[in-house]
Amino acid sequence: MADLTDLELVVLGIIWKRGPCTSYAVCKEFVTSPSSYWSGSAGAIYPLVGRLVQRRLVRGAWGRTGRRRHRTYSLTETGEAALRAWLMPPIAPNAAMITYDPLRTRMYFLAMLRPADQRKFLDDAEARLIGERARVDAECRRYRDAGDAFSHLAMRGAAHVIRARLSWIRDVRRALSRA
Amino acid sequence: MADLTDLELVVLGIIWKRGPCTSYAVCKEFVTSPSSYWSGSAGAIYPLVGRLVQRRLVRGAWGRTGRRRHRTYSLTETGEAALRAWLMPPIAPNAAMITYDPLRTRMYFLAMLRPADQRKFLDDAEARLIGERARVDAECRRYRDAGDAFSHLAMRGAAHVIRARLSWIRDVRRALSRA
DNA sequence: CCGCTCATGTAACTGGTTACATGATTTA
DNA sequence: TAAATCATGTAACCAGTTACATGAGCGG
Numbered sequence: 162m163a164d165l166t167d168l169e170l171v172v173l174g175i176i177w178k179r180g181p182c183t184s185y186a187v188c189k190e191f192v193t194s195p196s197s198y199w200s201g202s203a204g205a206i207y208p209l210v211g212r213l214v215q216r217r218l219v220r221g222a223w224g225r226t227g228r229r230r231h232r233t234y235s236l237t238e239t240g241e242a243a244l245r246a247w248l249m250p251p252i253a254p255n256a257a258m259i260t261y262d263p264l265r266t267r268m269y270f271l272a273m274l275r276p277a278d279q280r281k282f283l284d285d286a287e288a289r290l291i292g293e294r295a296r297v298d299a300e301c302r303r304y305r306d307a308g309d310a311f312s313h314l315a316m317r318g319a320a321h322v323i324r325a326r327l328s329w330i331r332d333v334r335r336a337l338s339r340a
Numbered sequence: 341m342a343d344l345t346d347l348e349l350v351v352l353g354i355i356w357k358r359g360p361c362t363s364y365a366v367c368k369e370f371v372t373s374p375s376s377y378w379s380g381s382a383g384a385i386y387p388l389v390g391r392l393v394q395r396r397l398v399r400g401a402w403g404r405t406g407r408r409r410h411r412t413y414s415l416t417e418t419g420e421a422a423l424r425a426w427l428m429p430p431i432a433p434n435a436a437m438i439t440y441d442p443l444r445t446r447m448y449f450l451a452m453l454r455p456a457d458q459r460k461f462l463d464d465a466e467a468r469l470i471g472e473r474a475r476v477d478a479e480c481r482r483y484r485d486a487g488d489a490f491s492h493l494a495m496r497g498a499a500h501v502i503r504a505r506l507s508w509i510r511d512v513r514r515a516l517s518r519a
Numbered sequence: 520c521c522g523c524t525c526a527t528g529t530a531a532c533t534g535g536t537t538a539c540a541t542g543a544t545t546t547a
Numbered sequence: 548t549a550a551a552t553c554a555t556g557t558a559a560c561c562a563g564t565t566a567c568a569t570g571a572g573c574g575g
Contacts, residue, residue: 174452178448183526184528185525195438196437196440197438200563200565202565202566203526203529204530204566207527207528208529209562226571228571228572229525229526230526230571232526244452247446248449248452248453249453250457250461250464252464256443256446256465259376259498259502260375260439260501261375263434263436264436265497266494267426268490268493268494269357269491270356271490271493272357272489273427274424281429282427282428282431285431286431286436289435290436293438297438310451310519311448314447315447317508317511317512318508318512319438322439324504326500329496329500332500333493345534347535362555363556364554365554381535381537383535383536383557388534405544405554408542408543408544409555411554
């Protein structure tokens with residue numbers, strides 16, 4: 162029962178956190194999320210939730226508002242157990258491993274640009290990271306004000322990381338200007 | 341000509357950096373890389389390099405060592421231009437955006453565990469991040485000693501980020517013990 | 520009444536993945 | 548001589564993507 166993808170587990174988590182909610186609401190959660198790692202498209206979520214139902218991790222109940230039908234999902238005990246098993250230590254070893262960073266990926270090949278363009282690259286990266294930092298900080302405050310402690314703590318992780326990337330870029334600029 | 345995936349561009353970059361090399365060498369680069377974002381399996385790389393040849397971004401030359409055949413690839417001018425276009429500012433807006441972090445993903449749902457298990461989770465995460473920090477630092481020194489300045493700078497980015505994640509986890513522990 | 524949001528879904532595609540198969544060469 | 552490495556590839560699969568299609572309800 163452990164062959165669930167990360168997306169499936171996150172959807173499980175969203176349903177648990179929100180309480181009974183529609184697939185549409187799950188989609189929206191991803192779409193409005195500051196991370197774009199998953200698109201949260203209907204094409205991904207609707208069949209996925211269907212699979213969760215078939216595996217009895219989630220149960221669905223049809224409802225209607227006027228003439229409009231909708232289906233709300235909630236976790237079964239099996240679903241809660243699966244979610245807990247995912248979170249429970251020992252955590253997956255790869256969860257703590259080095260993460261993917263498009264800026265770092267590009268950095269490997271930056272020697273290809275002329276020094277002037279390298280500097281422009283760094284300036285651009287810095288400006289965008291500063292913008293991103295503001296966005297993440299705002300999201301942080303939003304969660305704090307909403308009283309969602311763990312989402313707030315999670316988002317603070319993103320804030321830490323964005324600051325680290327920013328200080329790294331400045332580091333790189335200093336290193337290059339010395340050389 | 342801009343519809344290249346990140347993996348295709350990174351392969352282009354590896355071929356540029358290594359100079360003429362085989363698909364096998366490109367695979368090994370991914371396999372031995374500290375990041376596991378791409379597996380670097382033959383099933384991904386060999387067809388991909390074939391596509392790069394068809395698009396004239398890369399040219400291939402058959403050779404042999406004794407009775408063993410091999411094919412070495414190198415960038416064409418078009419290939420170099422494509423790589424440069426990828427690196428040249430303005431960089432893709434999503435390159436600076438919030439990155440994916442499996443620990444952060446789990447943090448959203450950590451309220452599901454009993455406080456004791458939450459602490460265990462944080463301890464486990466901390467221990468693994470410390471191990472990862474050592475690995476990344478070693479990799480850093482390797483690049484520095486090899487005289488590969490930009491790979492070294494890139495890896496320092498990973499080092500910054502791993503430290504940020506570590507201090508975030510400690511932050512979370514402090515916040516939870518206060519509450 | 521027009522457009523937006525809520526709400527459900529399907530279809531075609533694609534960029535990877537794992538696993539397999541083959542054979543030469545090198546090293547323990 | 549057995550095992551590891553170099554080197555080439557193919558085949559089946561899969562999770563998630565974009566794009567599309569449909570329709571009810573609501574706000575300006």
